[in-house]
Amino acid sequence: MLWAARWIFDVSSSNSNRKTFKTSVQPGWYYSGRKIDTADVEWMMWFSTFREHIIFALSGHVIFAKICSLLALQYRSLVFMVYGMLAVFTSMGWAYVTLILSHCVLLYSISLVKLRWLCFVAGLTTLATFKMEPFISWQAGFVTGNFELRPLLFYGGCGFTIMRSMSFALENCEKKDGNYSILELLKYNFYLPFFYFGPIMTFDKFYIQVPLPSDPEMWNISLQGLLHLGVIMIVAVLLHFMYILTIPNDMKLLKNISDWALVGLAYLNLVYDWVKAAVMFGVINTISRLDHLDPPKPPKCITMLYVFSETHFDRGINDFLCKYVYNYLGGKHDNVLDELIASLCTFGIAALWLGPGWVVFIWAFLNCFGRNFELWTAKFFTMEPFISIEMAISESMSRRIRAVFNTFNFWTIVLYNVLALNSLEFANLVAKRLLLKGFPFTTITVMFVTYCLIQLIKERERRQALIDDPDPIPPPAPAPAPTAAPTPTDAAAAAATQPVDPNKQKAE
Numbered sequence: 001m002l003w004a005a006r007w008i009f010d011v012s013s014s015n016s017n018r019k020t021f022k023t024s025v026q027p028g029w030y031y032s033g034r035k036i037d038t039a040d041v042e043w044m045m046w047f048s049t050f051r052e053h054i055i056f057a058l059s060g061h062v063i064f065a066k067i068c069s070l071l072a073l074q075y076r077s078l079v080f081m082v083y084g085m086l087a088v089f090t091s092m093g094w095a096y097v098t099l100i101l102s103h104c105v106l107l108y109s110i111s112l113v114k115l116r117w118l119c120f121v122a123g124l125t126t127l128a129t130f131k132m133e134p135f136i137s138w139q140a141g142f143v144t145g146n147f148e149l150r151p152l153l154f155y156g157g158c159g160f161t162i163m164r165s166m167s168f169a170l171e172n173c174e175k176k177d178g179n180y181s182i183l184e185l186l187k188y189n190f191y192l193p194f195f196y197f198g199p200i201m202t203f204d205k206f207y208i209q210v211p212l213p214s215d216p217e218m219w220n221i222s223l224q225g226l227l228h229l230g231v232i233m234i235v236a237v238l239l240h241f242m243y244i245l246t247i248p249n250d251m252k253l254l255k256n257i258s259d260w261a262l263v264g265l266a267y268l269n270l271v272y273d274w275v276k277a278a279v280m281f282g283v284i285n286t287i288s289r290l291d292h293l294d295p296p297k298p299p300k301c302i303t304m305l306y307v308f309s310e311t312h313f314d315r316g317i318n319d320f321l322c323k324y325v326y327n328y329l330g331g332k333h334d335n336v337l338d339e340l341i342a343s344l345c346t347f348g349i350a351a352l353w354l355g356p357g358w359v360v361f362i363w364a365f366l367n368c369f370g371r372n373f374e375l376w377t378a379k380f381f382t383m384e385p386f387i388s389i390e391m392a393i394s395e396s397m398s399r400r401i402r403a404v405f406n407t408f409n410f411w412t413i414v415l416y417n418v419l420a421l422n423s424l425e426f427a428n429l430v431a432k433r434l435l436l437k438g439f440p441f442t443t444i445t446v447m448f449v450t451y452c453l454i455q456l457i458k459e460r461e462r463r464q465a466l467i468d469d470p471d472p473i474p475p476p477a478p479a480p481a482p483t484a485a486p487t488p489t490d491a492a493a494a495a496a497t498q499p500v501d502p503n504k505q506k507a508e
Helices: 002-014 041-049 051-071 073-092 094-111 116-128 135-140 150-174 182-189 203-209 218-241 259-290 315-330 336-354 358-380 386-392 395-421 424-437 441-468 488-496 502-507
Strands: 025-027 035-037
Touching (some): 035 218, 041 218, 051 073, 051 259, 073 094, 073 150, 094 150, 116 336, 150 182, 150 203, 150 315, 182 203, 259 395, 336 358, 358 395, 395 441, 424 441
Antiparallel strands (some): 025 035
């Protein structure tokens, strides 16, 4: 990666004044003498353009929450709701608050019928109104003014409101006795740290955790905050020296760069998107931990992914889809037909969430196919004679063979997701250069390095599994009846031959 980064650095330095870079490569730190890649509007908004506004809003939430925790702990969920509504009203206006409330009331009314399919139809139909005309323009008319951040806040607030209302409606369908009150939905929806940018915390978890606060681990929270600050600084430095977000948009330049720079760009774009999700959700999650909540965990690092079943960039959306769609329809995920239906429905909703378009549809289809192909392959290799062959070979050889297949799977995941993050042309160029034009040297070298990476991941997962789920200790054998009084020599020998705890030995 350092070798590939050097190629990307050379391309960035020699093309910083290129015409196609003018809109996104702007003057950066004065003392560095370099420009900065500003192609990612969301990152620049969070940590540059509107940094002060976001810090001010979240700081106010923390202060009010702490005061309420000290004075009236039983009313803290109401304080969260009131502060969130006031913050939304201040930033977006009363008409926007009315629009949000109308969506909440609509889905709450439908949840009273207690039909899951009806809640899904209503929720997805409502979500679709923010993805097609003329409904977009009509609803956008509820927000007035030229505030630069308002379009992003409008779509973020509305989209997450609908997903949270769907979670509430589906949980209300599962409630056996009576219904949740609409006040519980408003408390859940207007929790400010999650309101505009997520992540989605399903209603059942939020409902349980808010009334029963536990003491937050301040040391861990402080470490997480410092870690996020350090990552933000590292990303800022990298964006000054490697224009990984702007270069993929210039196809003319991409055709003339080396294989190492092109493959490194594809991989670093995914790593950057993972880092952005981990940091942005991490900052919000740090605030929610101060409120004694246990928010969704950060997404799994892209470097650790070699199977489609674990691929996601937003843990909140992933948890939502798994709980209400994928696991509900897929059952134990061992039936081919059930798995196909579950994954089609899951990626269909994911495509609607991301915004329908040809690139999104292709991304959803390829990832859905990859997930099902893994199951088909696993089913196929559990048949004879493959299962007998695997039982006959050693464990290490079995892992090597699996790692070879996982190596190609790893780059399939990279290419499929580069398609969504960048463009179809860029993904196509990377695939051709990696597999066709770069063959044999680039292909074999990249695949060999990836194979070594897969082996490292598998070894780490093996050790972690032994720690998390050790084998049970076998019951001790009954001691034989003593025939004579033991001597000191016999006692010493028995102590020396005492069996070692297998759990401890495996964990070490």
